[in-house]
Amino acid sequence: MKVPALPSTLSANPSTAGNAAPAKRSLPRVEPASIILPLLAGAGVLLIWTALSQTVSPDLPSPLRTWQESKRYVLDPFFKDGEMSQGIGRLAFYSLMRVIKGYALALLFGTPLGFLIGLSKFASRALDPLIQVLRPISPLAWLPLGLVIFQRSEPAALFTIALCAMWPTVLNTAVGVRSISTDYLNVGRVLNLPRRKMFFSIILPATLPYVFTGYRLSLGIAWLVIVASEMLTGAPGVGGFLWQEYNSLVYSHIILSILTIGFIGFLLDRLMGAVEARFKTT
Amino acid sequence: MNPRPLLELMQLGKTYPTPQGPAVIVRDVNLKIAEGEFVCLIGHSGCGKSTVLSIVMGLNEPTTGSAILGMREIDGPGTDRGVVFQSPSLFPWLTVEQNIQLAVDQVKPRLSPAERLACAKEALAQVGLAGEADRHPAELSAGMRQRAGIARALAMDPKILLLDEPFSLLDALTRMELQDELLRIWEQHRKTVLMVTHDVDEALLLADRIVMMTNGPAATIGRIMTVPFARPRVRAQLADNPEYYRARDSLIAFLEGQGNELPKEEQCPA
Numbered sequence: 001m002k003v004p005a006l007p008s009t010l011s012a013n014p015s016t017a018g019n020a021a022p023a024k025r026s027l028p029r030v031e032p033a034s035i036i037l038p039l040l041a042g043a044g045v046l047l048i049w050t051a052l053s054q055t056v057s058p059d060l061p062s063p064l065r066t067w068q069e070s071k072r073y074v075l076d077p078f079f080k081d082g083e084m085s086q087g088i089g090r091l092a093f094y095s096l097m098r099v100i101k102g103y104a105l106a107l108l109f110g111t112p113l114g115f116l117i118g119l120s121k122f123a124s125r126a127l128d129p130l131i132q133v134l135r136p137i138s139p140l141a142w143l144p145l146g147l148v149i150f151q152r153s154e155p156a157a158l159f160t161i162a163l164c165a166m167w168p169t170v171l172n173t174a175v176g177v178r179s180i181s182t183d184y185l186n187v188g189r190v191l192n193l194p195r196r197k198m199f200f201s202i203i204l205p206a207t208l209p210y211v212f213t214g215y216r217l218s219l220g221i222a223w224l225v226i227v228a229s230e231m232l233t234g235a236p237g238v239g240g241f242l243w244q245e246y247n248s249l250v251y252s253h254i255i256l257s258i259l260t261i262g263f264i265g266f267l268l269d270r271l272m273g274a275v276e277a278r279f280k281t282t
Numbered sequence: 283m284n285p286r287p288l289l290e291l292m293q294l295g296k297t298y299p300t301p302q303g304p305a306v307i308v309r310d311v312n313l314k315i316a317e318g319e320f321v322c323l324i325g326h327s328g329c330g331k332s333t334v335l336s337i338v339m340g341l342n343e344p345t346t347g348s349a350i351l352g353m354r355e356i357d358g359p360g361t362d363r364g365v366v367f368q369s370p371s372l373f374p375w376l377t378v379e380q381n382i383q384l385a386v387d388q389v390k391p392r393l394s395p396a397e398r399l400a401c402a403k404e405a406l407a408q409v410g411l412a413g414e415a416d417r418h419p420a421e422l423s424a425g426m427r428q429r430a431g432i433a434r435a436l437a438m439d440p441k442i443l444l445l446d447e448p449f450s451l452l453d454a455l456t457r458m459e460l461q462d463e464l465l466r467i468w469e470q471h472r473k474t475v476l477m478v479t480h481d482v483d484e485a486l487l488l489a490d491r492i493v494m495m496t497n498g499p500a501a502t503i504g505r506i507m508t509v510p511f512a513r514p515r516v517r518a519q520l521a522d523n524p525e526y527y528r529a530r531d532s533l534i535a536f537l538e539g540q541g542n543e544l545p546k547e548e549q550c551p552a
């Protein structure tokens with residue numbers, strides 16, 4: 001740590017000395033309980049699952065059978081026998097690509113829209129009610145409309161992902177702009193910053209933490225939507241695979257797909273959480 | 283005093299419309315500040331000190347009267363006024379030096395980048411933060427942050443410094459340190475200062491004149507005290523001066539008296 005080049009005795013004051021220390025980010029220590037408890041919970045779920053498959057729902061494959069029938073998809077995740085039979089890694093990759101495209105569209109439209117609504121009272125009053133109505137619409141409702149508009153399934157899927165996923169970005173960005181400290185804006189005004197500079201030097205960086213919270217939530221929704229859109233369009237991907245295997249009566253692969261979706265969703269959230277945290281600390 | 287004041291407030295008043303009818307916050311504020319003068323504005327919380335200062339900053343519009351800086355009526359914020367707020371309001375995403383450079387770039391666009399950097403560095407050195415230039419505000423103590431805020435205002439090389447309770451959020455020890463620092467810097471440059479404060483001792487240490495405001499609503503200037511101590515001032519020497527306690531008592535008597543009696547118009551000096 002650098003010693004302040006002050007002639008003063010700042011360190012005589014514990015509170016200032018404490019603040020002066022650079023904030024060290026230490027990795028959270030992993031407690032044994034935080035590993036054991038989730039394992040116990042997982043074992044409990046397996047137990048209930050086994051019991052269900054043995055008793056009330058004989059069609060539900062047991063955990064063991066699920067593993068045996070899915071082994072190849074997991075252990076050799078990138079194999080490809082044909083359109084209908086591919087490793088889960090390959091399928092996940094298709095889904096991810098689709099999500100990234102739709103998500104990029106959501107950010108591309110959602111971010112400027114959020115800034116517009118945050119900055120302009122006029123835009124906010126005009127668009128807020130509209131957003132409140134559009135926001136709760138399910139992807140299942142948007143997709144057919146996308147098919148009508150675009151005639152092809154791929155752009156329809158992207159349209160659906162973008163439309164459903166953009167709202168958290170729009171709303172968080174707008175809230176971020178509105179909650180910028182008036183002191184920051186006053187500093188900008190006193191400096192007579194031109195509008196451009198006011199935006200890029202103050203408003204944008206001050207809003208970034210909120211924007212990235214929006215981005216994280218949007219990614220979560222984009223991933224939720226992918227399954228629905230693939231199921232309806234039959235596009236290759238985890239969601240398409242899930243539906244295809246349901247129709248082919250290979251129920252264990254439904255479970256494989258569900259677990260894959262959950263696992264990837266979790267990873268994506270962690271990833272965006274880390275990105276978000278970077279902007280929080282500055 | 284110079285014949286022509288640097289800052290002149292004439293019949294300044296501010297009224298806010300409220301659901302209960304118009305609320306007069308301040309009225310009939312008349313004040314002349316000469317070039318190189320250090321003036322403190324003191325008064326009870328909520329009486330309208332910040333309102334007056336924000337009008338001079340150009341962030342607030344007067345309802346009546348006007349404020350004239352140099353030859354021009356103030357009609358908006360500008361770089362001829364360096365401001366420091368109660369909270370340091372440094373941008374957390376920039377380093378300390380970048381924060382100051384943002385101001386320098388804006389005020390002195392004609393200088394070369396190297397000259398502007400030198401400008402920022404000099405301002406930081408002046409407040410004893412030369413070694414912290416590359417750190418982010420979050421890594422600094424509250425006192426250091428407020429020093430950086432002062433450096434930013436100084437780096438603009440403004441006509442006048444406007445400070446709104448710049449030290450009131452600091453602990454007592456740091457506050458004294460920064461008061462001494464401001465005193466030292468001011469005695470080097472004699473930049474005109476208008477500073478709002480709650481702190482009687484701070485005002486006596488720093489100011490040439492102390493402007494006392496009456497209580498709100500409809501507050502105005504109650505009395506103006508000329509601080510008799512010679513410059514350069516040293517805190518320890520002031521404490522030995524019997525005059526200091528007389529001045530202090532008089533200030534406190536005015537502020538306490540505000541609770542009961544309204545000041546008479548005649549007490550308002552021209």
Ligand SMILES: Nc1ncnc2c1ncn2[C@@H]1O[C@H](COP(=O)(O)OP(=O)(O)OP(=O)(O)O)[C@@H](O)[C@H]1O
Nearest residue numbers: 298300305307326327328329330331332333334498
């Ligand atoms: N927009 C507004 N509408 C109505 N009243 C307002 C508005 N802004 C400020 N006021 C009132 O003006 C009065 C003076 O506020 P001001 O901030 O100038 O006081 P102050 O003397 O700086 O107080 P403090 O010492 O606590 O900082 C307060 O009573 C406040 O409620």
Ligand SMILES: [Mg+2]
Nearest residue numbers: 331332333446
């Ligand atoms: Mg105030």
